[in-house]
Amino acid sequence: MSFSQDDQDYSNGNQYVISRYDGGEYIGEIISDDGREILIITQSIGKIYIRKSMISSIKKIENGEITYDEDYKATGPFTTRYYFTNNALPIKKNENYAMINLFGPEIQLSVTNSTSVGIMASWIASPIGVVLKQQLLSKNTFHLSLGTIMGTSGYIEQGSIFGGLHWLTATFGDRSTNISFSGGVGYMKWPSAQNSSIMNNQRRIGENYGYNFYDESHPYYVPENPYDTTTTSYNSIWGWGGYYGYDRREQALREELYATNYYSNFNTEIFQFKDFQLASLFSISAITPIGKKASFIFDSMIISRNKKQLSYTGVREVDIDYTVYNTLTGLDDQYDQTILVGTDPVISDDTYNHTTLIFMPAVRFSKSFEKHSRYRLLVLLIFMN
Template identity: 25%
Template sequence: MRILLFACLLISTINLRAQENTADTTSVYRIETNDGNEYIGTIISRNSEAIVLKTVRLGEITLRVVDIVRIETVLKDRIKNNLLWFDNVQATRYFFQPNGYGLKKGEAYYQNIWVVFNQVSYGFSDHFSLGVGIIPTFLFSGSADGIPFWLTPKLSIPLVDDRVNVGVGVFYANVLGGGEGGTGIAYALSTFGNKDKNLTIGIGYGFSGGELGQLPAITFSTMIRTGQRGYFISENYFLTSADETLALVSIGGRRIIKRAGLDFGLFVPYSTDQNIFFAIPWLGLTFRLDKKKN
């Protein structure tokens, strides 16, 4: 009887030990601590008090659970030359124009352009997202009347995973209390390539006061990853009539800073009836709002 009790106690202790000391040597994790440091590696052991992480540069290190603020799973193809290539914070857009990729369900980000333009976008499903933006004029006028706002619903459909994606959506803008029909553009687009290197061709028709424009705007945009944290971006619009051709072309980039992205570039307007050359600077900042934690 004593032998049986001892065997049961030993088995229970072993099971409890196994539950408290788990390992995951197949997945790669990024662990951020409360002192601002981050570590990338595989988990050798893990319990309620500490995690032992095997890293390439530091070997095995022990991190206290109370010091950990975030744990994220990292895809192995994001590790290049022992460096983590951060995810594109705003992979579904160029500077402002969307592409065929959509936010996943629960993903969200906040975008600010030149301090004045503010937008929050959220993925309600893997195929539908909605953005809401405003210019906070009430900070200066003290009134909510006349605040410019816009809505950007978009439906995204992958035709070939990570190769071909199509999207349809609307950019609708109005002012609070305006009482008018608003203005905007309805568009469709196709994106070829993955989230790190792609090309988008789109077409859109403007509308205002309930009437649809007769001439389409054509868009041609591209995004190419240049390194661990950098992207090259070009976003371009073309509108042609019988008398004139209008274009808005841009060149710039994006710098990934952990969960944020800094966009910078120049937009150059062009018209066949205009000989003046000038460039409009672009500066935007995007923050991811959703949190991945294991």
């Protein structure tokens, strides 16, 4: 690409955006062009010579197209994303970048000015995923893009666990100040329960026996033992938050139902597991400058999913024996109780909604075009209906 005074007419008074191959942009009036370099004048630092070999494009600014007056606008690949989510602005060609996150590295490569592909993984290279982003529309300050992440567990579980996330993003604004709204779906598929213990807490639907010591509305609520006349039926155990207790009756019931198998984190004799989960995802994110080198980022994500429940078609009486510490005598008293528990579980048609809200306010510091640092505060809220 070359520019000269012979084939370019830079009318006096017009403002231009001069984009460099390194992603930077100068905004100003072009004074001269001798074929090797151009001379521009900016508002704050005056005249600047730029070599033509460094320039990727020169674009005339139309009235109302740019509403700010910075002399140097740092674009670059990091302006295409917030902390975790992304906006609809594209990664321009030759603006490839790498990131180091807490969970692992990430690499993004621009295929064209509107298409990018990337790889993200944990520090042990599993799980690992492929990221695709395609800009669909860009008109003035409105941008629209489609994003996809497809991943597997890698060498963990021989890649038998896989999932995906697909979303649409609408962005209003430019690279320095914008707000984005995103919505999409995510899913995860596990192998059969007997073959995998990955994310077993997320996969659990419920226990094979139905009971509850705390919720009186539960169909198999276990009431207090009416014959228990001691002052406490709890063991005091030291935890991170100080002393907490657990009901000795609950421990006795679990040992009666499951013997010692209950202490296994993943056991199909105790729990019912799912092999597929679908979720809806939404996000609202924004960025605005708070100085020459810093920008404030607000990032968020809302994850909503319906979780399955178990219903029990049978009933079983269970006799338990347990001890209770008597604070008056300092001794353990022996008690017994008959408890009704649900049996023969089936997956119910009824589900309950589980919604997670994640807020990630952050500050990004631009050390240079190639280097950016981000510091964020994570706020996590969980709602279950």
